[in-house]
Amino acid sequence: MSLDDDLLPFYETGRKDQKFKPMIEQLYGFHQVKFPTPFEGTCWAILTQRNAMQIAKRMKAKLVESYGTSLEIDGITYRAFPEPTKLIEAKEDKLMDVIKNSRRTKYLISAAEAFGDVDEFLRTGKYEDVEAWLDNINGIGSWSASFVMLRSLGRMERLNLDDRWLHQAASKVYGKDLSPEDVHEIADKYGQWQGYWAHYIRAVA
Numbered sequence: 001m002s003l004d005d006d007l008l009p010f011y012e013t014g015r016k017d018q019k020f021k022p023m024i025e026q027l028y029g030f031h032q033v034k035f036p037t038p039f040e041g042t043c044w045a046i047l048t049q050r051n052a053m054q055i056a057k058r059m060k061a062k063l064v065e066s067y068g069t070s071l072e073i074d075g076i077t078y079r080a081f082p083e084p085t086k087l088i089e090a091k092e093d094k095l096m097d098v099i100k101n102s103r104r105t106k107y108l109i110s111a112a113e114a115f116g117d118v119d120e121f122l123r124t125g126k127y128e129d130v131e132a133w134l135d136n137i138n139g140i141g142s143w144s145a146s147f148v149m150l151r152s153l154g155r156m157e158r159l160n161l162d163d164r165w166l167h168q169a170a171s172k173v174y175g176k177d178l179s180p181e182d183v184h185e186i187a188d189k190y191g192q193w194q195g196y197w198a199h200y201i202r203a204v205a
Helices: 008-014 021-027 038-048 053-067 084-089 092-099 102-115 127-135 142-151 164-174 180-188 191-204
Strands: 070-073 076-079
Touching (some): 008 021, 008 191, 021 191, 038 053, 092 102, 127 142, 164 180, 164 191, 180 191
Antiparallel strands (some): 070 076
16 A cells, blocks of 8 residues: 655655646545555566456456465455466466466466565665566566556656656646656656656546
């Protein structure tokens, strides 16, 4: 739930930005809701690449049902996303039967093998090193690596400035057509909070 994030320094910077200031008043206290684990976020990035959202959701649900653990309370079954070891142990052809896509199946196995042998480096390592580690996973490019850094690890100090949707959203908020360079210049003013700046922009726009 990101409730440990102290947003006061972010708000202090944002109130100096007259175009952004109304966003703070509208979303005051809004913290980012992250994926429970970076592995789940990485798998979601793989499932949503060039894929319709509803299809990706069905793939994920089937993956959880087939390889995740579950707990039943008062007649309600709660399911957890599978651990990397579960996908490592799965036969590729069996996983293929679940995902129905050979390329995504190979990407998921690659991600599981990577996350099966990693420690707190993801949360404490230098941003550039962690991003490069993610980018080295088969099927994870720069956009997906940035997505996992932001939405799974809560690393808010950077953002993917090649994100066209962010350019469109920021242009709407700032009332003019912004170039990637313009977005970079605005985001730089937010320092370690530029991820939150982008998150608020997206939420409002």
